[in-house]
Amino acid sequence: MNKDIKNDWRLTNQETYLMGINLCYHKYKQPSEKWNHDHCEFCMKTFMEDYKEMDNCTNTGYSSLDNYYWICEECFEDFKDLFKWVVTKE
Numbered sequence: 001m002n003k004d005i006k007n008d009w010r011l012t013n014q015e016t017y018l019m020g021i022n023l024c025y026h027k028y029k030q031p032s033e034k035w036n037h038d039h040c041e042f043c044m045k046t047f048m049e050d051y052k053e054m055d056n057c058t059n060t061g062y063s064s065l066d067n068y069y070w071i072c073e074e075c076f077e078d079f080k081d082l083f084k085w086v087v088t089k090e
């Protein structure tokens, strides 16, 4: 783990709501017709069901079990030790 990870620019007090929570790795599913995307809680990467090859966009990642918070694969790898997430199977 990177020693400076606690000073990473992506950290903005997410520990107040993401510490130790259960996460599920799966494809992004848009919550409604109008709400068609979400952002990574750390780096703001865009999650979209209708995934197009574009910068900073993905269609798969880790979400809280209620699908409310999304975390991209890269941020998951960087912060999993710090946040002690538990990954549950789908």
Ligand SMILES: [Zn+2]
Binding pocket: 040, 041, 042, 043, 044, 045, 071, 072, 073, 074, 075, 076
């Ligand atoms: Zn991210």
